[in-house]
Every structure is written in structure tokens, then in C-alpha cells.
Amino acid sequence: MTRHSPAGFFHDRTTTELAQRLRAGETSAVALTRAALSAVEEFDAGLNAFTAVDRDGALQAAEKADAELAGGTDRGPLHGIPVAVKDIIDVAGLPCEMGSAHFAGHVSTSDAECVRRLRAGGAVLVGKTTTHEFAFGPTGDSAHRGPSRNPHDPTRITGGSSGGSGAAVAAGMVPLALGTDTGGSVRIPAALCGVVGFKPAFGAVPTDGVFPLSQSLDHVGVLARSAQDCRAAYRVLAGLDPEPSGETGETATVGWVAPESLHPTDPELTRTARAALEVDGLAVRDIALRDPKDVHRGFLGIQFSEAYANHAERVAEHPERYTDDVLERLREAGRTAGWQHVRALAARDRWRREVHELLSEVDLLAMPTTCVVATELGRREVTVAGTDANVRGALIALTKPWNLAGVPAVSVPAGHLGGLPVGLQLIGRPGREDLLLAVADRIVG
Numbered sequence: 013m014t015r016h017s018p019a020g021f022f023h024d025r026t027t028t029e030l031a032q033r034l035r036a037g038e039t040s041a042v043a044l045t046r047a048a049l050s051a052v053e054e055f056d057a058g059l060n061a062f063t064a065v066d067r068d069g070a071l072q073a074a075e076k077a078d079a080e081l082a083g084g085t086d087r088g089p090l091h092g093i094p095v096a097v098k099d100i101i102d103v104a105g106l107p108c109e110m111g112s113a114h115f116a117g118h119v120s121t122s123d124a125e126c127v128r129r130l131r132a133g134g135a136v137l138v139g140k141t142t143t144h145e146f147a148f149g150p151t152g153d154s155a156h157r158g159p160s161r162n163p164h165d166p167t168r169i170t171g172g173s174s175g176g177s178g179a180a181v182a183a184g185m186v187p188l189a190l191g192t193d194t195g196g197s198v199r200i201p202a203a204l205c206g207v208v209g210f211k212p213a214f215g216a217v218p219t220d221g222v223f224p225l226s227q228s229l230d231h232v233g234v235l236a237r238s239a240q241d242c243r244a245a246y247r248v249l250a251g252l253d254p255e256p257s258g259e260t261g262e263t264a265t266v267g268w269v270a271p272e273s274l275h276p277t278d279p280e281l282t283r284t285a286r287a288a289l290e291v292d293g294l295a296v297r298d299i300a301l302r303d304p305k306d307v308h309r310g311f312l313g314i315q316f317s318e319a320y321a322n323h324a325e326r327v328a329e330h331p332e333r334y335t336d337d338v339l340e341r342l343r344e345a346g347r348t349a350g351w352q353h354v355r356a357l358a359a360r361d362r363w364r365r366e367v368h369e370l371l372s373e374v375d376l377l378a379m380p381t382t383c384v385v386a387t388e389l390g391r392r393e394v395t396v397a398g399t400d401a402n403v404r405g406a407l408i409a410l411t412k413p414w415n416l417a418g419v420p421a422v423s424v425p426a427g428h429l430g431g432l433p434v435g436l437q438l439i440g441r442p443g444r445e446d447l448l449l450a451v452a453d454r455i456v457g
Contacts, residue, residue: 313356
């Protein structure tokens with residue numbers, strides 16, 4: 013089945029290409045910003061990727077970016093580039109509702125640190141993108157103002173919780189968007205929408221001004237058309253030198269982790285993802301995990317304890333303001349015992365040691381990003397490889413291990429299954445992000 017997704021101005025343009033054109037005088041920040049605003053106006057009604065658009069503010073920022081370039085001030089690779097920001101991240105003067113009736117009408121009074129760094133890098137903030145309520149869900153279809161929709165098939169989920177950012181980039185409304193990733197919330201929508209999504213190492217990008225889901229697991233990440241674009245944005249957000257390291261990813265050893273060791277996975281999806289590793293210079297071998305149960309114990313015990321701590325009063329005082337989906341999960345989280353949290357911390361430490369050992373044997377690890385392709389909106393049960401499974405578990409099972417480990421991970425498009433995108437996930441060591449993203453760039457091609 014062939015599906016035709018919306019093709020906004022940026023659907024086949026990277027920030028790297030646009031930055032070159034800006035400096036060559038072939039376009040302007042104002043022109044790029046107008047293109048983004050026009051694409052949002054044309055496509056967003058069918059996708060619900062945006063919760064707010066700052067037309068006037070974006071055009072003023074674009075005019076400033078053009079004036080600075082003309083005057084010899086170049087703020088780096090994002091100078092003059094339109095960017096969207098997930099709606100759990102503060103942007104001064106714009107609504108920040110967290111996808112929830114609890115914060116309906118709330119307007120941020122200051123920028124999150126990651127937004128401040130974007131502005132300092134000359135980026136033009138176009139607007140805020142739809143999130144699963146409070147970022148507590150991997151489907152992206154449970155929010156106060158409705159679900160984000162997959163550009164490849166609007167009857168299907170974007171994945172979450174950064175679903176609006178995934179849809180906005182996939183539909184070509186913006187070339188780059190910020191998301192957050194606690195258990196896969198950047199990489200899942202990247203995989204399901206057919207773009208690149210990068211989660212840095214834990215703590216590499218500050219989370220100040222980002223509404224917390226689970227502080228021990230929360231990351232700020234980016235979604236874009238290319239791994240090279242993710243790298244450029246990451247280095248701005250992390251406060252690193254923008255200059256390339258010279259890493260080409262021409263050779264690397266890759267350890268393939270069988271996804272079935274963590275969760276039943278569509279075998280065709282697995283074959284599609286693994287086939288994407290058939291790139292010259294990559295030596296792939298199978299890697300086994302010692303105790304995958306440590307991942308599940310560690311992640312749930314930590315996430316549930318911290319998520320409920322962040323919401324206990326709201327659950328008690330105004331449960332009716334939550335979507336049913338998120339309220340159910342929070343009540344489940346509230347039943348997490350103290351001893352479970354203590355054991356979760358021990359499981360996390362064991363898992364981190366194992367991942368460190370694995371990444372001392374190979375340069376990168378690889379596996380599919382999700383166990384299934386995008387499911388229908390509102391669907392909560394699915395059959396995977398002959399096994400009945402929860403959609404949430406099938407989406408998050410292969411991404412959450414790397415939040416628990418705190419290591420960088422990226423999802424790249426690997427092909428299609430039934431006309432819907434499949435993602436391949438690569439995992440690397442902190443400090444080796446250039447290799448990780450260089451290999452990812454070669455796979456995307």
C-alpha cells in the first residue's frame with residue numbers, strides 16, 4: 013500500500029543545506045520562516061502537530077537573524093533556522109499547557125535553558141508542538157486538545173510523547189524540532205513518522221524549564237531530517253564547539269541486540285531494521301543481554317515513583333482534569349512501593365554496568381526502535397508475533413533501556429512495512445556521539 017504524506021517546504025531540506033543557502037545569500041531567515049508558517053497553515057489542521065504558533069515573534073526573530081548575518085554576526089549552524097518546541101518546554105510569552113486541562117491557558121514567563129541556547133544560536137522559534145498529556149505516554153494520542161496524527165496516515169498515531177514534533181518535521185512544516193525523551197519519547201515518534209530522532213546522554217542538555225516526568229530519566233532531544241542536523245542542534249544545545257570532529261563513521265563494529273529478548277517484535281520489522289545495517293564498513297555481530305528483566309524492573313520502579321511524586325496532589329484534588337489514559341497510569345504509578353523503588357535503583361546500576369561492558373566490546377549497539385509500526389489512534393492492544401500485547405509496551409520496550417542506562421541513542425529511518433515507516437535504533441557511549449551520528453548519517457544515506 014502506498015501512502016502519500018504532506019510535503020511541506022522542508023520535507024526534503026536539511027538544516028545543513030539551508031544554512032549553506034543562507035550564507036550564500038540564496039535565501040533568508042525571513043523567507044524560511046514564512047515557508048514554515050505557510051506549511052503549518054496548510055497542513056496542521058489535519059495533523060494537530062502544533063498547539064501554538066508565534067507568527068509575529070518568529071518573523072521578528074527572523075528579521076534580526078538576517079540583519080546579524082548581513083552585519084557579519086554568525087551565531088552558528090542554527091542561525092536563521094525555523095524550529096518548533098514541544099509543549100512541556102517553557103518558551104517565554106507562549107502557552108505551555110503540557111497537553112493537559114490542568115494547565116489550560118498557562119503562559120510561560122521565561123525560557124527553558126534549552127530554548128535560551130537555541131535563541132543564542134540564532135534559531136527562529138515558530139511555535140509549540142503537541143505532546144501526550146504531561147509526556148506520560150508513548151502513543152501521542154491522549155491530550156487535552158486532541159491527538160497528533162501521523163503524516164503517513166492520519167488515522168494512525170505519531171508515537172509519543174513528542175508526537176507533534178515528529179509530525180511537524182515529517183510533514184515538512186519545520187526542519188528541526190525539540191522533544192523530550194524519558195523512555196523513548198523522541199525516538200518513538202521519529203521511528204513512526206519516518207525521521208531522525210536523537211536522545212543525548214543523560215544530563216548533556218539541561219532540563220531546567222522542562223516540566224518533569226521522571227527526573228532521573230528525562231532527556232531533551234531533537235528531531236530532524238538527518239543525523240547531521242541532529243548533531244548540529246545537539247552541539248548547540250549542549251554548549252559544545254560546533255566544528256565537526258572529522259568522524260566519518262566509515263568503519264564501526266555493531267552489536268545487534270535481538271529485540272525479542274526484551275519484547276515480542278514483528279519479525280518483518282526486525283528484518284527491515286537489521287537490513288538497514290548492511291552498509292560498507294559496518295561489522296555486525298549478535299550480542300546477548302544477561303538479564304533483560306533488570307531493564308523492566310529498573311525503569312518502571314524509577315519512572316512510576318518519580319511520576320507520581322510529581323502529580324500526587326493533582327491526582328488527589330482534580331483527577332477529572334486528566335485524560336483517562338494518563339490518570340489510569342498515574343494511579344498505577346501511585347501503587348509503587350518504596351521497596352520496589354529501592355530494588356529498581358539496584359537494577360539500574362546492574363544494567364548500567366552491563367551496557368558499559370557491552371560498549372567496551374563493540375562501538376555501537378543496534379536494534380529496531382519499536383516492536384510495531386504506527387497503530388490506529390486510540391488502539392491499546394495489538395498482536396505482535398502471535399502474542400497479545402499492550403501497544404504502550406510494544407512501543408517503549410526497545411527504547412527505555414537506553415534511558416535507564418543514560419547513554420546516547422538515535423533512531424533513523426530503516427524502510428517501510430505496509431507503507432508505514434520502520435525505525436532502526438543505534439546506541440553509543442557518552443563522548444562518542446560523533447561516531448554514533450556519523451554512522452547514523454551513513455545509514456540514512
